[in-house]
Amino acid sequence: MSTQSVNAQVDFDLPLQDTNLQAQLPSSIQQLQLRNVQVSADGLVLQINGIPKMSASRIASPDRIILDLQTTEVAPWIHNSLIAVNRYGVKQIRVAQFQKSPAIARLVFDLDNNSPASWQSSFDQTRGLLVLRPLGISGTSNNPSNLPVTGSTVANNNLATTIDGLSFNGYGQLVIQASRAISYRTSLDLATNTYNVTIPSTRISSQLRRPILGSNSPIEQIRLNQVGDAVVVSVKALAGWQIRETARTNTQAISLQLESVGQVATGNPQNPRSQIQPSYSNNNGRQLVVIDPGHGGPDVGATRNGVYEKDIVLAMSKQLGRILQQMGYSVMYTRTEDIDLDLEPRVQMAENARASAFVSVHVNSLDASASQVNGVETYHAPGASLGKNLAEFVHEQIIASTGATDRGVRSARFHVIVNTSMPAILVETGFITNPSEAARLVNSSYQERMAAAIAKGIDQFLRSYRR
Template sequence: MVSYRWLLLGCLGALLAPAPAEAGGLMYWRFEQSKQQLTFRTEEGVQPKAQLITNPTRVVIDLPGTKLERPTVNDPVGGAIREVRLGQYDEQTTRIVVELKSGYTIDPEKVQIRGYTPRRWSVTLPEPQKREVSLPSASPSGSSDATANRLPASLQVTQQGLFLNLNGNSPDEVNISRAQGGKRFDVALKGTQLPEDLAGQTFPINRHGVAEIRFLQQDGATAIARLQLTQAADRGAWQASYSEVGGLVLLPPPGGNTGSGASLEAVERSAPGAEPATIQSVQLSGPGDRILIRADGPLGAQSSARDDSGGYTITLPQAQLDASVQGPNLTEDSPIARLQLRQQDSDTVAVRVGPKPGVSIGDIDRPREGTLALKLERTPTRRSIAVPEPERLIQVAEGGSGGNNTQQQRSNSAQSSQANKPKPSEVIEQNVLVMLDPGHGGKDPGGRGIGGLSEIDVVGDIAKHAARKMQQAGISIRLTRDDNYFVSLERRAEMANRQDADLFVSIHANTMAANRPDVNGIEVYHYDSSGTGKWLAKNIHQQILRNIDVTDRGLQTANFYVLRNTAMPAVLVETGFLTGRQDARRLKDPQYRRRMGEAIAQGILQYVQQADF
């Protein structure tokens, strides 16, 4: 499956005139499922930023200085890829999101991002992998299962907060700041070196409202150790201080440890002294954001500290397990990896929950009599993806978009930029494939004109001259047909899409009623919603009129099959009227057909230089 879009920009002038310093547009994007590859082009040069975010797993590509000139796009894909989304992240940034289906993940270090030029990029994903998780259902026996990874010796989670053993290395300064709307707290320890088992590492916490903690070491004239605490929601300001015992103490905000801390606020039983309640089921809510404990009578709850294996135990006094108690049917999408029930003594039940990485245990409440609800909070984790510099610097072609001359990559100076402008007849270091489409053929003879002039013969000759001209300039050419045989419209579009052509140009000759020899002239068509198609059509139209004395019937839009079903800028050229008195005489002339083919080629070359392939 191929998802593709050419995006209509505000006006053609934005493409052909020197661009202002404000954000440029996203011109085109496409996702090919068979290649697991996203490609896109922008109006202005861009240096993307990329990251892998979990819950759900998705690759996020931000394009600074780029605007999406249309509403948010949501395109389903298939296989392990759920969908591709495009939206305006902020006023100056377009965001592209490739979201995986639940249960799949990828290695961010294997994501390959390539910048062919500052305007043309591809993002190739590795093969998505199915996550392997242990998913036992709840059982009264509560037998032990695989334990979570233990924290390093230098990091301890206590009932009061977090403790970082710095081996007596007292920081010169301790600064703490909020980020991401209070969902992250950054702690900077000036003059401090992190222990070896912490530097560059990220550890899941799932306590005190903290999903994970990341450690970064910044070396320089003054060493700075940095800690990043990621939490599901803003619970208030953390406190950080150096302790005399040789480490850093991190304390959550007042009341903050009720989220996933050592002890939840107890929920008192509404009917103390009554017979023990019988627990009938422990289930996940529909959205998966709560654990629901249901009984035949009033329930109360207490909590205990998280154990070394990452489990979190809730104690239910004056409760018993029903002999046929039902537990949740855990799947790869569930926020918890395990849930176990145990009759701790004759009137006490223990519920042990094992949250998955990135999931925090939240508050507990009683939504109704006989039901307790334990909140689960998903916190996304983020890993940066390396984005290299583009391989080829932009050269600004005459009549092109001009770009932002403040970018050093585009021009070392205004003078050298002017000196190095390629002429419209030259293409330097281009890697472009153009699909030329001589119309009709075989059982589809096309139009007939004055003196039996055949459209098949005319357009085939024009296409060959256009191909020869572009090949001399270094452009790769494919023809949908190279002789007089039939090719369906569907096949023509399919050929262009399958060969990943950069441009598609269909060549035709027009006809009118036999009693209208006065109708002559060229027409150049593009698809209505394609801004880049219009840009290509304008260049071809301009070069034909510049090189040939011919009647102009103008640029026009059309819903032709080959224009709306090709994944690249597409144009259809009507090179004249076979039934026109002037045009028929000219189109019969081999030298005229050569000039027409070369003029079409010249327009394509001019577009290629301006678009900066």
């Protein structure tokens, strides 16, 4: 691959406290974005969509270099991040948005005793990489092939840190485990009681392990999103519960403590869902079924060996919708493409459409140590008698049609089935962590058989309760 580059020398051998040096690089008119900072065999690599005007200064006590990129915003997933270097006379680099208007991205190089006197910069326009090469230090080259690959959701394997799994320990803590030491920042969305952990310079492992949330779990939902070069773990707790950080004893793990903050007041101890009578028609006189393919977009769901839950359930859901339409039902999908969609909008679609039934389609997973586990589980909301009936009809048809292991009809407080007023179920169609079952789940013929069984169960339920 040919490399178009612009070269300039940046002199970092500055008098202490000199803040006036301007690097002689062409400036860019448009707003730029710094998307990543990495260490390569060639030096320090900045992923940026243009050539910024740079200014540098060197300050003592402690010895450090401050590099400002003018007219450049810092991508949110690397803002306030710390990149370990331990090469080229640089211990680490701190990255932050120093100023918003006009935008200035600031990189602080914490130096050791071997810091080079000068650096040379070059910009690879083909791949959007600004490379800072130390002069006078052996072990660097001008070979473009040494640079990280950009534009891919999978980072350079030599540099990538992965989020490998989430699990519960014996202290009531949810533990996020990484392949290497990680830094992170947290935030709390009070409106939804969701605790967000942003882990920069990481990616979601293709062998990700996720915990099973039982019906008594204080956690309603766990989502992992790949946001640029950061992984965002969002943990939504039930009302009456809160999440807090614990002291770190392992740099490769983050432990979140779940704590009860008192009982939630309720006006009526009975589950209102069991009192609701369904409306079995929509405005065109035909019964409407809302089909909800789980996850989507950066929320890939369960995954194993590069296969994503979001893709399996979308294909299966489309087949389910087609079969239901052939049976004479109206069908609405919460999503028909690979898009990010939160839980509440899925519920509101069904509520606004006055659906007759709501069916959420998912794929299950366990730790790699439990790869022998397989089978189908069908869930309804606790106390929802009609939801339980729908689950029983559907589950019976799936087991009879597919021959899958029967793991039973269960109740759980999944958001989409607890907060919908019509009969609602969530079907876990199999375990992607079981090699044999995973091979069936990605097979289009098996997907169609599963969809036909779900459709038959829905049809039996709606015919039984039709008024």
